[in-house]
Amino acid sequence: MNYMTKILDCTLRDGGYYTNWDFDKELVVEYCKAMEELPIDYVEIGYRSISLKGYLGEYFYCPEYVMKELKELMPSKKLTIILDEKNIRAEHVDTLLKPCIPYITMVRMAIDPKNMKRAIVLAKAVKAMGFQVAFNVMYMSKWKEDSAFLDLLEGLEDTIDYFYMVDSFGAVLPNDVKDIIELVKSKTNVSLGFHGHNNLEMALINTITAIEEGCDIVDATITGMGRGAGNLRTELLLTYFDSKNILKTRYAIMSNVVSSFENLKAHYAWGTNLPYMFSGAFSLPQKQVMEWVGLNRYSLGCILNALNNQKESLSDNIKLPVLQSKKEFKTAIILGGGKSVKHHNTALKKLAKSKENICVVHAGARNVSNFIDLDIKQFYALAGFESEKLLKNIGDFTKIDQQCVYPPFPRNMGTVIPQEIKTISCELESIDFTKASTDSLLAIGIQTAINLGVDTILLAGFDGYDTTIDQTQFMLAQENQNILNDILKLSHINVMAITPTKYDNLETSSIYSLI
Structure with missing residues (x-):
């Protein structure tokens, strides 16, 4: 084993995918003090970036005061930042990196193999400023299929200090690590690095294999915190090294910071699960899986169905009859999932x-059972795992003789429909009134009402959220608000909330004034 292998901890950078690159100040101070005391060589503190759309937090931009504070907390460590090559060009380097010079030792670059030529131009500009440069080249499990980009490494020994193999999909096995390292070594003498994801729980053995095959630097994060299924745990790697008498570690210090991040993990729930395992096994994108899991809109079965469709190159696996547009009703009561439905x-x-x-x-299945005996026509707007909720709430699909309405074909997740309700299921031809979402239950419900020809929509159970909400609730609240704003633009449909709501711009009346 290479006893000189360096360890880079990238918790704040890779973990930022869960926190939007904002971390509690006390947690960061505790983390930095632990890094200073542990046998870690490099600490990657985040991204540096040009301004991008949307909110991205402190450790995505790493302003100068952040770099200064962290360097003061970790004076003996070599601090690292990373550039996302797809957004950064050589002309940005001076503005982005001049403030880094007093604090940052190494600049890493996240690179798609197809952009290698462009990345080399950027690397030369970074190297000219005096930084160590590392290429973090993604999609390692795909390299055997097309390794031509590696030919571009010839003659770059004076430009690149480390060439990282990044197992973006968490898909490689130890034999793959050996084969790919042998391939890369045939193309360059640059020192090698390895960054493993843990979809198949192979991050530790793959990292050990990479070290045994001559990698000079490897990545890890506290509690494995990182995008999607996460990474190799720093504490696991250090414990392994200690057991082999390679490095000594201070367990009291390590246990404190691990405990603090475990508390954070209880909220964000990073780590592998069945969809991440599937995506890893078939080298499918992590970003989309992370969004699906994080939204809490889809069951594991729905996500696996969508991933299987990707694997089979299917846009969707079921085509349903289309809900025809006709003037059938004057008024639609659309029921959301809020507590006010049960109350009223x-x-x-x-x-x-x-x-x-x-x-x-019904915009979803939450309140269906309370209205199952109501002798008027009802429609169930379903997406994600709402059909599973429907069965759970009702207990017996034979009680249902109403219409189940799904999003337009093809659906992002493919389609999972229990056999018992296929004969009463249909799909929308399109969702025309909004571009905010095609699988929001509110959007499906409103489009259903429009297709049924109503001129009045009465909303109940769209209570909105309190001010103390998590990121997922915030995203859903924004989505609902955008959908409501769009339906309010239609002059031929009157929209009114009849139970209390926190959503803006809605005309509100009391249900009790109507009965």
Whole structure:
């Protein structure tokens, strides 16, 4: 084994995919103090970037004061930042990197193999400023299929200090690591690095294999915190090295910082699961899986169905009959998942019974069981794992003789429909009134009402969220608000909330004034 292998901890950078690159100040201080005391060589503190759309936090941009503070906390460590090559060009280097000179030792570059020529131009500009330069080249499990980009490494020994093999999909096995290292060594004498993802729980053995095959630097993160299924755990690597008498570690210090990040993990739940295992096994993109898992809109079965469709190159696996547009009802009550539906359940039923030409559209399955005996036409807007919720809430699909409505074909997740409700299922031809989402239950419900020809939509159970909400709730609240803003633009449909709501711009009336 290479006893001189260096360790780079990239918790703040890779972990930022879960926190949007914002971390609690006390946690960062604790982390930095632990890094200073542990046998870690490099600490990657985040990205440096030009301004991008949307909110990205402190450790995505790493302003100068952040670099200064972290260097003061970790004076003996070689600090690293990373550039995302797809956004950064040589002309950005002076502005981005001049402030880094007093604090940063190495600049890494995240690189898609197809952009290698462009990356070399950027690398030369970075190297000219005096930094160590590392290439983090992604999609390692695909390199055997097309390794031509490696030919471009010839003559770059004075430009690149480390060439990292990044197992982006968490797909490689130890024999793959050996084969790819042999391939890379045939093309360059640059020192090698390895960054392993843990989809198949192979990050440790792959990293050990990389070291045994001559890698000079490897990555890890505290508790494995990192994009998607996460990375090799720093604490596991250090414990392994200690057991082999390679490095001594201070377990009291390590246990404290690990405990703090485990508390964070309880909230964000990084680490591998069945969809990440599947995506790793077939080298499918992590970003999309992370979004699907994080939204909590889809079951593991839905996500696996979508991944299997990707593997089979299918846009969707089921085509349903289309819900035809016709003037069938005057009014639609659209029921959301808020607690106000249960609270005002009796009034909502009385309202539905008292009006002619009215239907009920359920935006999801949460409240279906409370209205199962209501003798008027009902529609169930379903997406994700709502059909599974429907069965759970009702207990018996034979009780349902209403229409289940799914998003337009093809659906992002493919389609998972229980056999019992296929005969009463249909799909929308399109969602025309908004571009905010095609699989939002609210959007499906509103488009269903539009297709049924209504001129009045009464919303109940769209309570909104309190101010203390997590990132997923915030995203869903924004999505709902955008959908509501779009339907309010239609002059021929009157939209009104009839239970309390925190959403903006909605005309609100009391359900009790209508019965």
